[in-house]
Amino acid sequence: MKLKLAERMENIKASEIRELLKLTEDPSIISFAGGLPSPELFPIEEISKIASETVLTEGKAALQYSTTEGYHLLREKIAKERIKGGFLKPEASKILITNGSQQALDFTGKLFISPGDIIFCESPTYLGAINAFNAYNPRFIELPMDDEGIIIEEFIAAIKKYPNAKFLYTIPDYQNPSGITLSIERRKEIARLSEFYELPIIEDSPYSELTFEGDMLPSIKSFDEGGYVIQLGSFSKTFCPGFRIGWIFAEDDILQKYILIKQGADLQSGTLDQRIIANYLKDYSLEKHILKLRETYRIRRDVMLDTMDTYFPKTVKYTHSKGGLFTWVELPSHIDTKVLLEEALQYKVAFVPGSSFFPTEKKNNFMRLNYSSMSEEKIRDGIIRLSQIISKYCEAAHTQEKKLIKV
């Protein structure tokens, strides 16, 4: 069979996370690989009740086609209650419902990227965004981060070097994969630069409400005077990902374009899913649910970091995320975490090798660890198992280094 595919298909590769998720269906494996919320916290009884009632009382509409923009009551709830981190009070008309944030990333690629176009992102950045954008053949320019996120001087230098760049993609809160949070000052500065250089900012905020220490930070969008900031939100991390419901919050001109794209891409998101969430938000407190998530995930993060403090070799560094789902581990530069993963799977423990999170300059000595989806006991067990393999590799690296020095 000979297939003449579109040129872009050379750029579309399998995601290692998704392939790993398959491997880790084996329940004996302790997997830090996913980015899954904790299923035992899903409000199952409430959703069961709401689902049944929504179909019974709104069935003719809830099971029918509806508008591309999304269910108006859900858009209103999002505009009023979920756009936080600042003093924004947007109109519901600025919200488009998408199938999770992932679809918003695909649409962003479709909206902005012609083949060869430059886009800016953090280094490292979210693997799913790399996959989504790659379908449109961009050239990624990775911006270095420090503890406060993107280094502004580097961002300015990049804008000057690439004045035709299409956008900056950033995850300001508890970044995936690094766990780093962008400081308030830099948020303001990025919003200002966006207006000055007329550069769209894609602010991906799936974790912003999952804060463990202090209040949520104001979003970049809350400082957006030029109208170039496009914020992406999702119920996948604060409620349940199985609904595949997220949103795009953007100014009218931009949102209209996204709506046209949605129309051609899949007409609309699931009507019933949207109505179940809207009715849940009406009848129950998502705030309370999120408080429970914060508390649970904070404890799990602490267990993970404490165990790492105790068992990991001192040459290994890792981030202390103040929210979200991940910590990011840096091993000595000689260690390739893809090789390490193969051995880890034999020890029945999994993670995502860091190289997948670098769109251009692959670095091999990082790994991403998720702490949200399992019990404290499993986290402790898994980290101890992992520490044994890491220690072995660090020693080998150390020995090799010594040998190199001798030579």
Next chain:
Amino acid sequence: MKLKLAERMENIKASEIRELLKLTEDPSIISFAGGLPSPELFPIEEISKIASETVLTEGKAALQYSTTEGYHLLREKIAKERIKGGFLKPEASKILITNGSQQALDFTGKLFISPGDIIFCESPTYLGAINAFNAYNPRFIELPMDDEGIIIEEFIAAIKKYPNAKFLYTIPDYQNPSGITLSIERRKEIARLSEFYELPIIEDSPYSELTFEGDMLPSIKSFDEGGYVIQLGSFSKTFCPGFRIGWIFAEDDILQKYILIKQGADLQSGTLDQRIIANYLKDYSLEKHILKLRETYRIRRDVMLDTMDTYFPKTVKYTHSKGGLFTWVELPSHIDTKVLLEEALQYKVAFVPGSSFFPTEKKNNFMRLNYSSMSEEKIRDGIIRLSQIISKYCEAAHTQEKKLIKV
């Protein structure tokens, strides 16, 4: 605000159907414009029960992320029970779950079309497919049809003229918008040509089970010996469109590419939606439900055609579809149905002007009428209203023609 968008955005325009759907939310308008299934036939009580039980008993999985390919029990049910029209018994591994067929069309564009590539389609063809493919900047070549569908000689001539064409897009059963059905002989011939010329065939089959007279015809896919036929299916017309669940049925090499695209586009379709449908298929008979749809839609089609026979001017032609949701009306060539629509809306009746269904050579004297979504009484009323306007335009056209002849 200055926006530097991707070049493809010049090609992405608002769909008239969706804009019209908004207009026709006014309940006093009798709208033949949509392609909606009849909501009073939705099995609301059964779905309410299933939805509640699915969340209660499978909640941890049903509300969580799941695999990109789709829920395995749903894929099995589709492979075993919904791939009809021939003697195909595919493996579940050849099925990918999508958000309705519309998403499958978008993915098809992404998979095959580089800017400027030739694709073949029927003339007229489905508006949503034109929208989906347009995002990838193809060049459409429209193939003429007669009462038995695509004229094979024209298809062969097109293949020879454009040997690098990427695929043929066809809706063989009760085509949208024309209502035409492709004959068995031509299905065989298209499958044979597909193998001989190594040309993929996109067989879009949302209406195939909605037959009013006799049995379903065998699908093109059922004659596919080369493996180049990709069949699209959907629960939107046979069950409920609000779930946004459809599928792609293709051979392994091709399906793997679609799965990669799905991964980057939105990770997966809604987990709960997939499980609700799978459980419905397990506990209830979709066959029985479809029998009810067939009977109801057949009666509505008859009322529409009978009323047209009685009230429409004799210069107006229309198709007698043997299934599906639409009839296709040809007015005298002087009449522009877009202009006619504006007046029709004042008479509180709506339809889709035919020009939207021609990707290149817009013809202005056609309209598409849907008969599935309203009572017989409304259909009669609406067609009588429409006949008054059409009669007026036909007389005006006739008078104008006479004048032209005089001159």
